[in-house]
Amino acid sequence: MPRGPVALDRTKLLAARYRAATDRPYLASALYSLTVVPSDAVPTMGVDRHWRCYVSPAFVDATPVPELAGVWIHETAHLLRDHHGRAERLPAADQRDPARVNIAQDCEINDDLLADGLVLPAGGMHPRDFGLDEGRLFEEYLPGIPPRPHHDCGSGAHGRPVPWELDGTGPPAVSAMEAQALRRATAEAMRGHQRARGALPGGWRRWAEEVLEPVVDWRRVLAGAVREAVAWAGGAVDYSYRRPSRRTPAMRGVVLPSLRRPLPRVAIVIDTSGSMGEDDLAAALAEVTGVLREVGVRGNRVSVLACDADVRAVSRVSSAGQVELDGGGGTDMRVGIAAALGARERPQVVIVLTDGFTPWPAEAPSCRLVAALVGDAPPDPPSWVETVRLGPTAGRPS
Numbered sequence: 057m058p059r060g061p062v063a064l065d066r067t068k069l070l071a072a073r074y075r076a077a078t079d080r081p082y083l084a085s086a087l088y089s090l091t092v093v094p095s096d097a098v099p100t101m102g103v104d105r106h107w108r109c110y111v112s113p114a115f116v117d118a119t120p121v122p123e124l125a126g127v128w129i130h131e132t133a134h135l136l137r138d139h140h141g142r143a144e145r146l147p148a149a150d151q152r153d154p155a156r157v158n159i160a161q162d163c164e165i166n167d168d169l170l171a172d173g174l175v176l177p178a179g180g181m182h183p184r185d186f187g188l189d190e191g192r193l194f195e196e197y198l199p200g201i202p203p204r205p206h207h208d209c210g211s212g213a214h215g216r217p218v219p220w221e222l223d224g225t226g227p228p229a230v231s232a233m234e235a236q237a238l239r240r241a242t243a244e245a246m247r248g249h250q251r252a253r254g255a256l257p258g259g260w261r262r263w264a265e266e267v268l269e270p271v272v273d274w275r276r277v278l279a280g281a282v283r284e285a286v287a288w289a290g291g292a293v294d295y296s297y298r299r300p301s302r303r304t305p306a307m308r309g310v311v312l313p314s315l316r317r318p319l320p321r322v323a324i325v326i327d328t329s330g331s332m333g334e335d336d337l338a339a340a341l342a343e344v345t346g347v348l349r350e351v352g353v354r355g356n357r358v359s360v361l362a363c364d365a366d367v368r369a370v371s372r373v374s375s376a377g378q379v380e381l382d383g384g385g386g387t388d389m390r391v392g393i394a395a396a397l398g399a400r401e402r403p404q405v406v407i408v409l410t411d412g413f414t415p416w417p418a419e420a421p422s423c424r425l426v427a428a429l430v431g432d433a434p435p436d437p438p439s440w441v442e443t444v445r446l447g448p449t450a451g452r453p454s
């Protein structure tokens with residue numbers, strides 16, 4: 057006999073949350089930040105980006121408390137891991153396929169939950185179901201996920217609106233800023249738990265590390281600094297008045313200001329001493345020359361100076377292989393900067409690749425100076441030097 061709508065067994069549902077929170081206390085704040093919204097339209101449980109948890113009363117009725125506790129943690133994991141935010145950064149074609157995104161996200165969550173000894177209801181996805189390795193992020197799983205029907209964990213997971221969800225005027229919601237604070241608090245609680253007990257699933261451990269010490273994409277930062285410096289140097293030359301081309305008949309006789317943007321000259325000064333690793337140097341130099349090529353600064357507009365205590369060589373290089381690292385002790389990048397600025401064709405931008413253990417000029421030179429610092433804890437250059445820290449792992453592929 058078909059059953060009518062079931063009333064939500066709130067006691068059972070909240071007992072499951074209590075159990076999840078006492079078993080894994082580092083998740084308690086996040087678990088208790090979810091607002092329960094009963095819904096007959098949601099197949100099992102799902103979340104929206106406002107940390108509202110939609111719950112099917114029939115599902116609660118049919119599911120034992122230990123499995124419900126696992127689902128609570130599963131749904132919380134979607135929000136802690138910012139799945140909806142990350143889904144919005146996927147290529148558009150992937151975003152249009154929320155079911156596959158949802159499966160990939162469930163794979164990212166569930167391998168950890170199962171390794172952690174949690175029980176999940178039947179049908180929970182696991183990377184092994186698709187012949188994929190455990191311990192990856194959903195973005196990595198996605199290409200290996202075939203199209204197939206899947207239960208819906210809501211817009212808090214895949215980021216696409218779902219019919220049963222309330223709009224922004226619904227019950228109490230967690231703001232994006234509060235969510236960020238919750239992620240941090242949870243990551244700190246995880247770290248504390250790990251220190252005290254030592255046990256934390258690998259996926260959560262990596263997640264907490266990433267939240268507490270985000271890895272800055274040095275390539276993007278360095279590229280941005282170089283691009284900006286070149287644009288600045290190009291724009292530093294004023295508007296000049298000139299007659300427009302005769303081939304623009306409508307403009308005949310009208311003198312318009314036109315922006316001449318001569319490409320700047322750029323000098324790259326490389327520290328060949330001490331702790332600059334060859335890989336670090338190659339990676340940093342490749343990034344700088346790549347960006348310069350992209351913006352059209354190439355050929356004789358770029359000069360590379362290899363520098364230790366003396367400027368040993370002044371050469372135009374197209375690859376880092378042409379730079380000889382001597383690993384010697386003394387470094388004085390002032391010599392390299394002075395040599396760069398002393399060239400007949402004076403550069404408007406000087407980029408210094410160094411471990412930072414060097415004296416700097418006493419005052420700002422009349423050019424744009426960007427220091428790209430390689431290594432673990434490079435000392436601070438003077439405040440007028442534009443500084444990009446590449447960190448100790450610049451050479452390793454990120």
Ligand SMILES: [Zn+2]
Pocket residue numbers: 130131134158161162209213
């Ligand atoms: Zn899910």
